[in-house]
Amino acid sequence: MLYVISACLLGENCKYNGGNNYNEKVAAFIEDHSYIMICPETSGGLKTPRVPAEMVGGTGNEVLEGKAAVISEDGTDVTQEFVAGAYFALEDIIEAAEEGEEIMAVLKSKSPSCGAGMVYDGSFEDRLTPGDGVTAALLKSKGIKVLTEQDI
Numbered sequence: 001m002l003y004v005i006s007a008c009l010l011g012e013n014c015k016y017n018g019g020n021n022y023n024e025k026v027a028a029f030i031e032d033h034s035y036i037m038i039c040p041e042t043s044g045g046l047k048t049p050r051v052p053a054e055m056v057g058g059t060g061n062e063v064l065e066g067k068a069a070v071i072s073e074d075g076t077d078v079t080q081e082f083v084a085g086a087y088f089a090l091e092d093i094i095e096a097a098e099e100g101e102e103i104m105a106v107l108k109s110k111s112p113s114c115g116a117g118m119v120y121d122g123s124f125e126d127r128l129t130p131g132d133g134v135t136a137a138l139l140k141s142k143g144i145k146v147l148t149e150q151d152i
């Protein structure tokens with residue numbers, strides 16, 4: 001089994017504010033397991049620190065279909081970077097996995113990239129809506145099971 005982990009959950013300072021979301025449970029969970037870390041927002045070309053962004057007009061699936069956008073709090077459209085980062089993450093995962101190896105992702109909850117099940121609703125008011133982040137939606141569409149740190 002190959003695990004895919006949001007880099008910020010393992011202490012990488014790639015969060016929008018320059019910090020991380022280190023999670024002891026996730027770190028303990030993947031000990032002795034084979035895993036790779038991803039950070040779709042930075043691999044998609046966004047800098048750290050960066051202005052936070054949320055999905056507007058839909059969630060991950062709609063963004064991937066071109067029916068919704070990812071917008072920074074300052075109004076910048078960062079959809080392209082989020083979609084590119086999702087595909088870069090998928091490429092990295094495919095490259096790292098052995099032929100036929102099962103893959104499971106544990107990603108950062110609520111994030112417009114990594115969140116799974118519930119994500120911020122585009123209001124920048126800390127409100128959630130059902131749906132997945134762009135990367136989580138892409139991975140799910142490829143049959144990869146996606147959990148968040150809250151499931152560990």
Ligand code: SF4
Nearest residue numbers: 006008015039108114
């Ligand atoms: S939630 Fe995902 S995209 Fe955001 S900092 Fe963590 S790994 Fe990177």
